[in-house]
Amino acid sequence: xxxxxxxxxxxxxxxxxxxxxxxxxxxxxxxxxxxxxxxxxxxxxxxxxxxxxxxxxxxxxxxxxxxxxxxxxxxxxxxxxx
Numbered sequence: 001x002x003x004x005x006x007x008x009x010x011x012x013x014x015x016x017x018x019x020x021x022x023x024x025x026x027x028x029x030x031x032x033x034x035x036x037x038x039x040x041x042x043x044x045x046x047x048x049x050x051x052x053x054x055x056x057x058x059x060x061x062x063x064x065x066x067x068x069x070x071x072x073x074x075x076x077x078x079x080x081x082x
Contacts, residue, residue, distance in 0.1 A: 026062050030054035036063070036079035038072035051079045 024041035035054040044050055045065035049072035055061045066072045066081035073082050 025052055025060040028060050029058055030060050031058065033058065036074060038066075038074045038079050040069050040072070049081070051081070 022041055023039050024044050025037070025039060026044065032054050033056050037052055037060075038049055039052060040047070040049045044062070048069050049066040051063040051066070051072060052060045053063050063079075064081065071082045073080060
């Protein structure tokens with residue numbers, strides 16, 4: 001029983017991680033102005049990764065597009081295309 005529960009939890013986390021990758025936050029509200037992030041969604045930047053920022057208006061805005069679906073990295077110092 002414990003093995004099944006652990007397996008289900010691992011599968012659920014993997015699915016959630018995949019959903020989080022394909023996410024378009026542009027226009028949604030945020031509460032950390034100046035914060036940057038990376039995302040990828042088929043409806044933005046031709047399906048390639050992009051950088052977004054929490055603007056002073058408390059909404060996520062598009063900052064820059066990257067050249068491929070997985071070439072964006074967010075760090076504590078910001079976000080950048082790789």
